[in-house]
Amino acid sequence: MLGQVILSGILIGFVYSLVAVGLTLIWGVMDIINFAHGEFLMISMYTAFWMYALLKWDPLVTLPLASFLIFAISFLTYKMIIKKVLDAPGLTALLATFGLSLFIRNLAQFLWTPNYRFITESIVTDKKMAFGTLIIGMPQMVAALGSVLMTGLIYYFVKKTRMGMAIQATALDRDTAKLMGIDTEKVYAVTFGISGICVGVAGVLLSTFFPVYPEAGALYSLLAFVIVAFGGFGNIQGALLGGIIVGLAESLGGFFLGTQFKYAVVFLLYLLVLQFRPKGLFGW
C-alpha cells in the first residue's frame, strides 16, 4: 500500500514539475510572478475536452494543437500585457497577471459554466499496468512519462540551443545580454511562449484523469509557486526535483494524516526546507 502511495506521488509529481518548469522560466528570466499560469493550464484542459466532446479527438491527438494554442496565447500575453509592465516598479506586474487570471477564469465560467466535465473515453481511460503488486493507472503513467519527456526537452532547449543560451544570458544580466547583441525582447516573448507550451502539454495530460472546470488551474498555480521557490527561482532541475518532492509530500501526507491535510503538509515542508536553504534547494 505504501509503495502504491509513493509511486502515485512520484507520478503526479512529474506533472507538477512540468507546470513548475514553465513558471520558473518566466520567474527566472523576467522576475515576474505569473498568476495566470494556472489559467493557461485550465484553457489547455478545456481545449482537450472540447476537441473530445465536439470532434471526438483523443486528448493525446489534441496535444500538439493545445500546446501550440497555449504557446500562442502566452506569446500574445507577453506582447500585449507583460511587455508594458516589465519595467514597472514593485508588484505592478503581479497586479496585471492577477487581473488576467481573474479575467480568464471568469470568462471560462461565463462561457462554459462552472460544471465539472470529464473525458470518459480516451485511449488511456480505465487501462491499468501492473508491476508486481503495484498497480498504476494508464492515464497517470502516460501523464508522468509525457511530462518527463517535455521537461527533458525544455531542459535540452535551454541548455544546448542558441536561443536557450540567449535565455540564460538574459536571465543572468539583461543589460549585458543586450550589449552582446541578444534580442532580449524576443527572448522574453519566446520564454513566455515556452512556459505556455509547458502548461499546454500538462493540461492535456491532466485532462485524461482530472475533471475539467474553470477553477481547475488555481490549485496547480498555487502548488507551482511553492515548487518554484522550493527548487530556487529560475532553476529547471530545482523545479523538477521540487515537483517530485511536492507530489510525494502530498500523497504521503494524505495517506498518513488524511486528505484534508495533504496541502498543509506540502506548505509546511516548504517552510521547513527554507529554514536550511533560504533560496531553495538549488538557489544561489
Next chain:
Amino acid sequence: MKRIRGNILALILTIIFILPFIYPNNNFRHILILFLIFAGLGESWNIITGFAGQTSFGHAAFFGIGAYTSTILFYKFHLSPWLGMIFGAILASIISAVVSYPCFKLKGHYFAIATLAIAEIIKQIFVSWDYVEGATGISIPIVEEGIINFQFHSSKIPYFLIAYVFFVAVVFAAKFIEKNRMGYYLKAIRDSHEAAEALGINTTLYKLYAMMVSAAFTAMLGTLYAQYILYIDPFMVFPLEISMKIVLLTVLGGIGSIYGPIIGAAVLIPLSEYTRILLGGTGKGIDLIIFGALIVIIACYEPNGIIGLLKQKSRKGETVIEKAKALS
C-alpha cells in the same frame, strides 16, 4: 507644502465622513463600509510591505484570526466582541511574530511565497478544526443591538461610524510610523537591507515590529468584518483572494503611500461591488470578467499606481508655475 498635504488628508477624511449622510442609500452605505474596511486593511498591509518591503501574500491569516477569535469568544463564552477584538489583535500579533520570525531571513519572493504558505496552512487548520465548526462556519447569534454587543440591525450608520473610527486610527498609526524613527528604519530596510544593517539597525527586530503592528490592525478589521456580516467560515475570511485583494488595492493606488490604499480601495471596492450588484446574480461571473480586465488595463497604463499619475500631474503643474515665475 506640508500644510497643504495635511489639509488634503483632512479634506478626504471629512468627505468620507459626510458621504453616507448626504446620500442615504443602503447599498451605498454598504459599499462605504467595505471601502473603509479594505482601505484600512491596505494601510495595515502597507506598514509591512510598503514601508518595510517585506511582501506579504498571507494577510488573510491575520484577518481570519481576528474574525474567528472574537466570534468564538462571543459564540462559546458570550464575551463582548470588543474584548474579543483585543484578544484577536494580541493573538494575531503573537502568531505573526512566531511564524514570520523564522521567515525574515528569506529574501524577496521567497518570503512572499512563505507568507502565502503560512496562510494556506492556517486556513487548512480552520477548515478541519471541529471546535470552530470547521468548514461549516459560524453564524454569529443575533442579540439585542447596541454598542456593547457590537450588533446593529436597524441601520448601517453605527457600523459606518465604527469602521470610520478604525480606518482613521489605522491611517494615523501608519502616518505616525512613517514620520517617526521606525518609518525611516523600515524604509532603509526596504531600500537596502545590507546598508540598513551596516548602519546598526536591528533589521529583524524592526521587521518584527512592523509585522506585529500590521497583523494587529488586520485582525481588528477582521473582527469588525465578522460583526458586520454576522457569519464567517474559513473560505470567507482566510482565502488567498482576501490576501490578494489587499495587495491589489494598495498596489493599484500606490504602494508605500498613505494615500495609496485609500485611492485603490475607492476605485476597486465600488467597482467590484457595483458590477456585482448590476451584473452579478446571474451566476456567470460577468462582474469579475470586467473587474479582471480593468485591473489589467490599469496595470498596463498606470504602472506606478494611480497616485503616480496624480504626482506626475502635480509635478508638471509645479514646473509650469515655476516657468511662469521665471518668465515674469
